[in-house]
Amino acid sequence: MDLIFYLGNTDQKLPRFLERLGYAVLGATNNVALPDLISRTNVDLILIDGRVMGDMADMCSFLRSQENTRAIPIVCISPENSSELYESDVVDKIEIVQAPFSVGMLAGRIATQLRLRKQAGNDELQGSLAEINAALRDHNERFRKELEEARAIQQSLLPLTLPSDERFQVAVSYQPLEEVGGDWYFAQVVSDGQIALQVADVSGHGLSAAFIGSMTKLAMTASEHSRPDQLLSDINRHLAPQIPEGRFVTMGGALYNPATGRVQWARAGHQPALVLARANNNKNGAVRQLRGEGFAVGFVENSSYLLVEDTLAPGDALLMFTDGISEAQNRSRETFGIERLSAALIKTSVQASAPEMLRAILDDFNAFRQDRLLKDDLTLVLLKRTA
Secondary structure, eight states, X not given: OOEEEEESOSXXXXXXXXXXXXXXXXXXXXXXXXXXXXXXXXXXXXXXXXXXXXXXXXXXXHHHHXXXXXXXXXXXXXXXXXOTGGGSTTGGGSEEEESSOOHHHHHHHHHHHHHHHHHHHHOTTTSOHHHHHHHHHHHHXXXXXXXXXXXXXXXXXXXXXXXXXXXXXXXXXXXXXXXXXXXXXXXXXXXXXXXXXXXXXXXXXXXXXXXXXXXXXXXXXXXXXOSHHHHHHHHHHHHTTTSOTTOXXXXXXXXXXXXXXXXXXXXXXXXXXXXXXXXXXXXXXXXXXXXXXXXXXXXXXXXXXXXXXXXXXXXXXXXXXXXXXXXXXXXXXXXXXXXXXXXXXXXXXXXXXXXXXXXXXXXXXXXXXXXXXXXSOEEEEEEEEOO
């Protein structure tokens, strides 16, 4: 955000107008402590209201003599019919706005001066340190806004609500490593009443991974299939010619039938899904892996995927996840792994809801990693059959 140093009166109308335009305004009504203030402040532009500040020529000469403000753009509001600045030797170094004026015209002059300064700062051989810093701040601010927009776009591709009824519950934990992540998930009710679940992990992190993740979602919506193996084939066919060399997407897809408990599963180079099978509705239980085979999306244009099936009984659960959890390490460099994840799943209470089961799994995971920083996005999708 550009910082404007305003030397004017106590009327806040003009500063408030500039703030509404997105500028930060630092105000001062006299020059008693001006040298000290200038030495401590890095501003992007100085606005002087000569209608109340007196000798503008002397003020501009003083500002041009100071190291911190020598190259800072100065915009002066000159009183009506005043020729003071035009007759001074600093006239070619400042922008003069003659009263009366419109605030729109003044805002345009300010924006132009700031833009010219940043352009000068882009040339490291010609720009002063202050100009280069101004250009860097502008780049950082623009990057921050673009990152926020990318995060908003990525969030819009995730489901707004998760499907559920009295027969099943779905819960998700989604933790991107950065502001935007390479993990992606989706859950929806398809036309025949079955529940389609997908989880994906794009190679790499950050904006490029998030962009490819968005492409994956769009390729999914372009498919007419809901059966996981056919869906993955369609996604791969659409994406393989488009993904840059060296990038790929691992993905797992499930189709759950709430009426029968049947689960169909296929994966594209992804982690296996886990099925928690409760035994006689008590704490005992076992975890079995749903595997299936197939290349990650993006490797081979005509790849095929193996469909596997299982059945959930009431109380059973299906867990889909990315390798952010299975490959995470503790301070002894041990990986959490699928075995520990399976054990955490078994430990969950029979009476726990799907969100409670996920929280219990993550509690075990967080205790294991001993506050060691995550190095990858982390996503878990859990479906529990309740009836």
